[in-house]
Amino acid sequence: MLNTTSAFIASAELINDAIPSVGPDAVAISLQINGVTRTVQAEPRMTLAEALRGPLGLTGTKIACNRGACSACTVWLDGRPVCSCMMLAIEVGTRAITTIEGLAQGDTLHPVQQAFIDHDALQCGFCTPGMIMSCAALVEHNPEPSADDVRAAISGHICRCGTYPHVIAATLDAAKARKG
Ligand code: FES
Ligand code: FES
Structure with missing residues (x-):
């Protein structure tokens, strides 16, 4: 042994x-x-x-x-x-x-990118690329997310500007547009 x-x-x-x-x-x-x-x-x-x-x-x-606490990356x-x-x-x-950089198809933004613009879902924008990547992954895998699904998807994201309500509205609209 x-x-x-x-x-x-x-x-x-x-x-x-x-x-x-x-x-x-x-x-x-x-x-x-x-x-x-x-x-x-x-x-x-x-x-x-x-x-x-x-x-x-x-x-x-x-x-x-830079330590897994904010999801900006x-x-x-x-x-x-x-x-x-x-x-x-x-x-x-x-x-x-x-x-x-790889989310849009040519000149066409991903529905979540477009919805973030339409809903003013950013202020300083520092958290925005990471937020968009998580919200876009959600709508790619779940065509009909609820507001709670969006909350869960962005639960690891820290937005110092507090844009969460706009992010949720944008993602729900993007899911509808994508289904559309
Ligand atoms: S920079 Fe990676 S989680 Fe915050
Ligand atoms: S928009 Fe400023 S940190 Fe989120």
């Missing part, structure tokens, strides 16, 4: 076998972003949010708390909203990333 130390060493070896170590210098990281493969040189410690805003130049994604991973400050760019692998 293995003692605790031997078991720890054995499991550490298993982990080391499974995950090749890279870094600390920059390595090539390929990401599928808004339907395009982009390769950047980035240190393995770089978060997805930092990679988007830095080497990838996609500054629509915002960083506020929300993007989609395979269509589901995630906080991009809480994962490393190198962890993303082949999963499809969608940022606020």
